[in-house]
Amino acid sequence: MHQTTVKDIGEQGLLAKLQRFCPADIIGDDGAVLPLLADQNLVVTTDVLVDKVHFSEQTTSPEDVGWRAAAANLSDLAAMGAMPLGITIGLSLPGDTPVDWVEALYQGCDRCLKSYQTQIVGGDICRSSVISVAITAFGQVKPDRVIRRFTAQAGDAIVVTGIHGASRAGLELLLNPDLGQDLCQNERDNLINSHQRPRPRLDVLPHLWNLSEFIPASRNGWIAGMDSSDGLADAVLQICRCSGVGAEIEKSLIPIHPGLTQWVSPEDAIAWALYGGEDFELVLCLPELAAEQLVKKLGKPAAIIGKITTAKAVILQDSLGSGSPEELSLSQGFQHFSP
């Protein structure tokens, strides 16, 4: 049976179908017009996803590609402390792409955005030999609430807002369905869901706004932080590099999905938590009292996993285990275009 393709209905036909994902008062002009709150900074972030590089038929339905793309961009906004205003989608695709595929992509994107009270506000579609999805997200933040990477200070506690390693575990289960036979269906679904439908932590921001009383006025800059999309280790290393500080992390304090430890070795579990990436949690550095307050508000599995030091190195301690302290480095991270 012939599936209707983009070529069959043409650019105008496809645009007409996709307009239902875009607010009616925004469509049909040279650009989208969005109201801004008073006294805000604009935050802008952009990501490109390419077929066979960032997603594949095997592990990612078009709905999931859309959800994940939207989630990754919202997570970048959360990492800057900004609440979302909307996203644009620049889509390149072959003429033989099924229209259903494109609609499902937009549907996934739209569902993720809607669950964070935001929306697709514009886009462009273009013919190409390979599917590429370029998303730009923009948000607003009060100038004194911008979360930067360079304001971590020795003595700060390091908070993670949730578990790590779950997205990587979910990906492994999708790629190798024979793995993790001891997991119950619920745990399995949960890990796979962590990979397919990650949830950016915009919900954390209002809690941060209430921490002022626990942050000394004398502090140079506000809370430091970023998201853990490229892995927890990468996040701590980037923050330390940008802030000119070091860190000590306690292995046993890193929140790991309980399903994970039933199935892989503790070494693999910690490696996935540190380097797996795509958990889209926030990694925040702030004064200890503020950190304790934040973790209390967020509840488990949010946790303080270590502290910022004056050293230049990021050290992974293992005070409960028998391992010796280990220095983390960026070269263990993820690189596109690597040979």
Added chain:
Amino acid sequence: MHQTTVKDIGEQGLLAKLQRFCPADIIGDDGAVLPLLADQNLVVTTDVLVDKVHFSEQTTSPEDVGWRAAAANLSDLAAMGAMPLGITIGLSLPGDTPVDWVEALYQGCDRCLKSYQTQIVGGDICRSSVISVAITAFGQVKPDRVIRRFTAQAGDAIVVTGIHGASRAGLELLLNPDLGQDLCQNERDNLINSHQRPRPRLDVLPHLWNLSEFIPASRNGWIAGMDSSDGLADAVLQICRCSGVGAEIEKSLIPIHPGLTQWVSPEDAIAWALYGGEDFELVLCLPELAAEQLVKKLGKPAAIIGKITTAKAVILQDSLGSGSPEELSLSQGFQHFSP
């Protein structure tokens, strides 16, 4: 001789080279943070350009691809009445793309933006089998100065801010260097430049802000308009369709490049002006007194080319020539994915 390719230096190497095009205080976080003026709306617009579809080695150097991509997006902002805040570039490209090509692309983009006091504020790079450039531009505009397509009113004069058909003529000269032998070198360069280095009309906006005294307070909505990137005919038709009005345009009033009439028939010249596209001028509908004032401020070749009517049709009059009135239609326009 082996040219250094993207694969040779890796993603990090390429990013390091491209960072010089991005302000130092914006680099190296999850997103760019930009100050906003008080009491503004945000305007966002996005475009995707794909190799072999929107540009080719024959007619477009990488500098020109960058310039044109930036110019097209700035023109969309101008068409909304917005002054630019910056752009992001989402680049997909094969590993064997020469690094020089990518740097030249950014250079062209940067030069165009700098000449309008704006800049590249973020981006993403990703491996793909085909080059695709997704640009998102954002600008700010006071809510009562947004230029929309749906506020044209019967009686409004239609202003074009400059000549039409020059970009298409320049493209023809590039594709067929034997054409236009009667043109002097200066005219030839000028037409080619119109195609390769179009100039978005952001300079027009401050003139519009000074027209308040010529626009009755009773008017429902401000100036209507859009840019002529898809052709002058398309712009008038879109505005009329969105506003539920018609228009009469006088053929002899459409400003055409003088070089064009020496080289092609009057019929071809007018067809290129109406349907050629990519001239990136503004097409504005406003009360007659305001229009006259605007044309005086802008100087030639800006011109009033006709008026908005209560009819539903857009009629091309030829009062100087012998032709009978002709009704324009969107189907003569440009369509991607057309069979």
